[in-house]
Amino acid sequence: MKRAMDNAEQIADWNGALGRRWAELQRDLDAMIMPFGRAALDAAAPSPGQRVLDIGCGCGETSIQLARQVGKTGAVVGVDVSRPMLAVARARLASGPLAQLAQLSFREADASAAKLPAGNDLLFSCFGVMFFQHPAVAFGQMRKWLRPGGRCVFVCWRKPRDNAWAMTPLMAARQAMKITPAAADPLAPGPFAFADEERLTGILVDAGFGDIAVQRFDAAVVLGATPRVAAENAAGFGPVSRLLREVGAAHLPILLDAMEQALGPLAAADGRVSLPGSTWIASATNPG
Ligand SMILES: C[S@@+](CC[C@H](N)C(=O)[O-])C[C@H]1O[C@@H](n2cnc3c(N)ncnc32)[C@H](O)[C@@H]1O
Known part of the structure; x- marks a missing residue:
């Protein structure tokens, strides 16, 4: 039997510098990601009164949107392993207009192993399900939280080469460090783990889902208001943040200059870098 322990490395990352950066950059990251989150929310279209799980909910933006959609008679639980990100999510709920969202709660748990109540209508995720060591096992477990006929809807990245927001800064950073990357394992847990459509479909089939549909959705990612801000954002998350961890923070100024130079010619007239x-x-649907 494969165990939750298998996700230990990812759980440590999302509770370490990576999770803290996501927590600090919550507003910027929400702005970058939400065009995709909104497309997934439109595809999921939860109705008032429904029970929803938001897997890998992070700082809670899509959980908040889902809670508004299901209303007071519904329930949304955001599930995540990252304490710093859940702290932001909970703080957002603690005061102001969001304090009214009594139907929303957050839970710290590894979604591949958590014990959650069954009978949910929707399993949703915005870029939060690509980090499992054994994805088919994890999805098989999560499927059991759905009622028969309940749906699973999520958004995940396609191939790196189609995601210039990630690859353009990464290539500039690698060039600056004179790094030729070792061939990466495309199946390893991480943002691009579900890039291959056949693999993605296979995982859902193996997990026991039916009625599977996978659709491409493209949109611009606004990396920053200026090339410098875009470079700083690229260094804060995504593949460059991993590279920075490998080469050491002392190299940050060199990487920032290299990325700013590469992004400059791609900026719009107002300076915005959007890739x-x-x-x-x-x-997919839980057949029961
Ligand atoms: C790329 S972030 C996306 C966060 C959020 N959904 C958003 O759109 O901003 C991925 C999230 O998945 C969470 N995650 C990674 N592995 C997980 C696991 N095994 N169980 C639950 N959440 C996990 C991370 O902690 C992180 O919050």
Whole structure:
């Protein structure tokens, strides 16, 4: 039997520098990601009164949107392993207009192993399900939380080469460090783990889902208001943040200069750097 322990490395990352950066950059990241999150929310279209799980909910933006959609008679639980990100999500709920969302709660748990109540109508995720060591096992477990006929809808990144927002800064950073990357394992847990459509479909089939549909959705990712801000954002998350961890923070100024130079010619007249992003929106049904 494969165990939750298998996700230990990812759980440590999302509770370490990576999770803290996502928590700090919550507003910027929400702005970058939400065009894709909105497309997934449109595909999921939860109705008032429904019970929803938001897997890998992070700082809670899509959980909040889902809670508004299901209304007071529904229930949304955001599930995540990252304490710093859940702290932001909970703080957003603690005051102001969001304090009214009594139907929304957050839970710290590894979604591949958590014990959650069954009978949910929707399993949703915005870029939060590509980090499992054994994805088919994890999806098989999560499927049991759905009622028969309940749906799973999530958005995940397609191939790196179709995601210039990630690859353009990464290539500039690698060049600056004179790094030729070792061939990466495309199946390893991480943002691009579900890039291959056949693999993605296979995982859902193996997990026991039916009625599987995978649709491409592309949109621009606004990396920053200026090339410098875009470079700083690229260094804060995504593949460059991993590279920075490998080469050491002392190299940050060199990487920032290299990325700023590469992004400069791509900026719009107002300075904004906005690059192509490409995703899959997957949906599937629990046959029961
Ligand atoms: C790329 S972030 C996306 C966060 C959020 N959905 C958003 O759109 O901003 C991925 C999220 O998945 C969470 N995650 C990774 N592995 C997980 C696991 N095994 N169980 C639950 N959440 C997990 C991370 O902690 C992180 O919050």
